[in-house]
Amino acid sequence: MEALNRLSSNGTNQTRGLRHPPFRSPPQEPGATMRARGDTRRSSVRGPGPPMAAPDPPDREAADAAAPAVAVTDADGVVTAWSPGAERLLGHRAADVMGRSVATLLLADPGGDLGGDLARVLRARAGWTGFAEVRHREGHAVPLRVRVSPLSAEGGEARWLFSAGALIPAHGGEGVADEALTVLLHRSPMAVGVWDTELRLLWMNDAAARATERSLRDQVGRPVTEMPEGFDSPGLVTTMRRVLDHGAPVIDHEYPWRSADGRRSRTLSVSFFRLEAEDGRPMAVCTVAVDVSRSWARERIRLLGEASTRIGSSLDVMRTAQELAELSVPVIADYVAVDLAEAVPVRDEPLGRLDATEVSVPAFRRAGAASIHEGIPESLWARGEAVYVPSASPFTEVLSLGRSHFEPRIDVVPGTWWDADPRRARVARETGMHSLMITPLVARGETLGIAVFVRTENPRPFDKDDLVLAEELVLRAALGLDNARQYTREHATALALQRNLLPHDLGGAPAIEVATRYLPAHLRDGVGGDWFDVFGLDDDRIALVVGDVVGHGLNAAATMGQLRTAIRTLAYVGLPPGKLLGRLDALALRLVEGDSGSGHPQPLNATCVFAVYDPATRRCTMARAGHPPPALLAPDGGVTLLDLPAGTPIGVGMGAFDFESLEVVLDEGAVLALYTDGLVETRDIDIDTGLDRLRGALDRTGQPLDELCDGVIDTMVGDRLTEDDIALLLARVRPSD
Template structure:
């Protein structure tokens, strides 16, 4: 039969119809009847219906049952068995007989039996949808199946959230359009009508078609997979908690990781409150009961991305709490689940309720952050948009997450305490960040490594030496933490002591290398890696306008001259301190007044590139541009430390900048005398004459005595030539140089001694005195206050 065939009365295309009067005469004959019996209407109309029978039947006996099965004879003589049903017409003696072939009737009955079986049970959901995906028939129209009911005529968007409905309808539309069925597809269902809840269905769908293969809708089978989905969700949440929480050593970032993980998949709102002591690295006090628990909101998160203004804001102090059973339960380490009504009754204050309960929130769960017997804080979650309240399984899951999170928070707390101690110790050990003298201005900057790395042992120093010289030092201790910081303090003290001896930079590093080797031998084996160090020492002399540099495994000094380029001072670096066995070499370079010197640790170079040479050149170029800009030293240091296009610092970085100047030649006077006793009077005369020229007649007597004693000793014990130099600054320096390497020694002469009082007198008449060695010989210097 053709799909377009239809019998009278709009019957389906496979149903034959005959209209019979009360005498049994056929008065109406359908197209399907013509095709079924191969008899046109002209042959049948006006004749008895009994002539169509193939043998005796109920119609032949004169009875017309309302339904039954009979054999009819086709025009070709072949019989055909049909099932019929009689429809009696109102107000007429005529009857309508509808018939289909027996095999067709059996298939329909089996289909009806299958449909009744599907629609009568409640373990497997069955939904028949039309081409518009509206429900035609279903067994979950009245809520017997877990999940929202699907009444006839409804669409998915009428019963579940739009996002869930859009995903499900897209999948069903694909089946309807392509004919490709799917099986076991997971579908999340969040109802927007009672009963509210959150389910997971396993969905299978196949397209339905008519006899000509045209789509008529989609048949959908559903099974409830909610328990499996919830178990999988709990496993995933546990896995995420172990993977995502505790990856940083910052307390607040760890707290934010906790709430970010809980929102969306578990709750609509979440916050973490931490004790004030935890935020500073200390242990929280043990409390029990209500009152001011000294808690502070450390992190918040909401499903819609914005935190309600009515709730307690991040950084805010949690107000005192009443002495409630839930508060005591948290302090004992138990997770609490409470609904909004119970919370309102317990707080008994609408202002407190507004701070603690979001609008629409109906169920709350709070778990303590409990570690090593201490309550570090709590993590609280609310459900508002999702209708289902927290249950015991949710509470158990939150307890597990909070237990893991508490370990992460406690690790951060202990790191914060050690970090704070290391920073405090390091800051106390480091010098002031800026110094300024007539001949040199310095500034320094220190930036710890990013990402929670421990404080290392980077240090810097600007040490004022006699005769207006300045020692610039920068170093980097191996290792991190308190041990590295303590080693840094010992090395800095040693450098200051050795610098006071006025050793040359290479000799100073040699002495420091010996000290580091001894410290390493004394250290515990577990901490020996924090004893080695690199170091660079530069001594600037404003009188000679020269700088002497030596390095122990350290990046080179960079010098930017006024109006010119910046370059690194090439020094053959010796090994790092603590290696031993190899010498250190020094290099002396000219330093024009106004030059900029940069000493730094390798942590700064890491921001300029992975290749050390390229990074050094890049740093030099930046220093030259900044030098030409004419900015002050602190701003230049901040720019070099911060204005870098690169990754965050992976190591601590220290920077020491120095801008040099020179002493006016008019403030320096130099003479050289032979090793002749007569030279003593000449030296006294030259010194007093220069003091008179400078207007320092008040210093003439003391200076005459000092020059006389020092030149006499040089002539008597060291030989010539003897150099005398006066330097005028805020103090007056007198220097006497001789070719001897013998160290002068101050002693107290006995009353019967004829000599031995010279240096004693010099020490009594001056502010301080000392000596230093040069390439050949020594220099004794004396410093005295300028007279009024």
């Protein structure tokens, strides 16, 4: 204690010989009104021990400035030693505080909460670590991190060692943080704050002070509910309490901020985590906030996410290209054009058949264009038109090499590639184009076209980040375009196959008049397996067929062709409708069995209605296999759904049994309607409701059959996109000669 006693005599001696435990970090519960709630675990320090050998610093003034803030008190808290570091930190000279209670330096009444806690600590001989506000000699508050450790002097006399460090750096100093931490916290763009367990501010860095527009000295000790107007204090309190109570951090919690005058706003992303003592007790909560209002990475993620849902959903080449252009304006560019090469046919006429000009060749077709300017003055071509480019230009280079062209500053002057493209150069000058990017539309190793990005009104030139974003966006669009291209190709193939398989001459016969309609579905697989057929049999009888193969695409169309051929064959040998459908069912099973050698047999499932009309007797015999019932329009009006047994679909395996048949007499002028379920059933309309609507749509006597057919389609379908193929066959009995 000899070294400590020397401190009390002149207040300038060093405290190198003192042995005391280091500060614990982080804090527990500081108080703006100096409530000494802290760590009251018993200290293991029992005495100063032998002095530590260390050379005196060569510069006494520098040594005094670096000295720690230390004070020693007796058992009752009366100051008996005061270090130069304490004088430097608080402004009080040793002569001013010697013999006074340490409680008088605190910003609280000695008899208040702090006085009570301090007295309890001193009586219990327990160590204490926490935060306190101490009165500076000039009267202002100085927030400190304080540690109180018991000392044992000779003869058993009790003493206390008070050591403290500043929370706020003074005179440009680093306080309790080392240089690296100071750089991180004070020069970081992230706003960092530390709050005690009562959610009062202990410390914040410069970025946080700028965000709140108040200094640390003005806010330290204040609860979060007294934060400046514009912060979502209730939301912060709830989140901070949850982190303190449960310990689980909260990452990237967003909330809005608006200035008091309402003119400025921003979105803050705040993360919260709990600071704990060595034994796991919560001591404080730390907040780290970042302004994400104009985060380019955030905007990039948003744009790419939107692209995933908007681009390519229609499986239409032109629409997909237009979606890319519209999504990119104005986020990336002021004007965007999407031009497709010959690999993606937009029109029937190939580009290679178009004549070239003296300076350019037709290399693309304009599939999409968007601009911030009404009328798109930057575009020389309308959607669907051929786009001409010089044979040697950035456009052809991007197409052939598959690499982007990056021209952050457009310079339309002699000696550049613009010389070979005078029309584009004129438009560039007239519209103020100053920055250009051209990116290839590459999918599965094939370049499908290019996307052109231009800035006019936005004064900032494109940078590499813009190019990366454009390339990522175009890559997603290219996949959508390729899917649309393949779908268009397969759809056209399936439609061509189906049209070739469907009958071309359905003039009927002298006995009946026939009208038909076919509508493919507006779905990914497009054309399905719906079909109709009318053909003559022996004795002037007429066969009428409508069927529906489950599924869409080429397989369904091919299966439809097989079934149509099989029905004709079975009908030619004279099988009646019920027996014919039984044989067709058995044949379908054999077709599947024959396909089993591939290892992946495809089940065949279809519905069908087959009718045979005999004009000699006016009797019509019909049977159906899982198909909607035929409808009959009487000559004098009134529509009846024929009570024809439904049967099972073709391919179920009931071929050992004949299907039940129904025979009706058709009067002159009667209309028999055969159709597929796509006409009467949708996702939103059940089949019973659809059948009721069909009766109303058919109940129109005296109309020409083609007009009646169109009227039924208009009433049942209208402008909606069809979810399933639709086939409709109307047959009217002609008057007998």
